[in-house]
Amino acid sequence: MPLNRRLIAAGMIATGAALFTLQPLALAQPDAPAKSRVPAAEVIGEPISCINLSQIRNTSVRDNRTIDFMMSGGRVYRNELPNQCGGLGFDRSFTYSTSLTQLCNVDIITVLQNVGGGLMPGASCGLGQFTPVKLIKQPKGN
Template sequence: MPLHRRLIAAGLIATGAALFALQPLANAQDAAPKKSKVPAAEVVGEPVSCINLSQIRSTQVRDDRTIDFILSGGRVYRNQLPNQCGSLGFDRAFTYSTSLTQLCNVDIITVLQNVGGGLMPGASCGLGEFTPVKLVKKAK
């Protein structure tokens, strides 16, 4: 192998070794705890697969994985999506389509992104189970 190719190969190996050595530092930064924007909640019942559409009064998108569904009578069901849903926490708006009278954990939501003053469909993500919760009030 010519000398210049051996030098390039040695340089690539050294660069790869340096990046490999720095990987634990990058992982340590990623593992640093992030302050959650999701309000604390106390679970007050067993999770359910579906909630009735006619009972939903409003929704609160908490982050890229958490949506609180506020039902009639003030009941709150928290849906923890199985995976992060890109820009859901930023745009805080979504839509869904179902032929049933219920929204279920097998349904898909689509993020609504505000683009140029209009709404455009973004990421589509699956829902998780609906867990009845009572939001914990912060002490003042």
């Protein structure tokens, strides 16, 4: 085969290989937006600055910025931190220290990182206001 035909053939093979390699990118569908772990909620009152520690029954860390505080009597207060708190949504646990009987929007939480089977302090982040909410139940399968 003459040299020109070899170069043309090699160029066509390289072009075909490049097109074959790029084809999945052209056919790929854009990723669906990630489903939020923050359940929908209806605001049922005005935000408050503090909640009583003795009434907290459970907490649910939803993401790097949202914590739901489940209180005695079935009340729920959603705290949306003013800033992202690195690792909070991944580790889903935190600690706090206060000398009061209340947890307030001026208090700082510290992410507890699970490292090698033990807990280590991670990022420290300020809390926001506590907004009373009613969690909206999602139908099964959503």
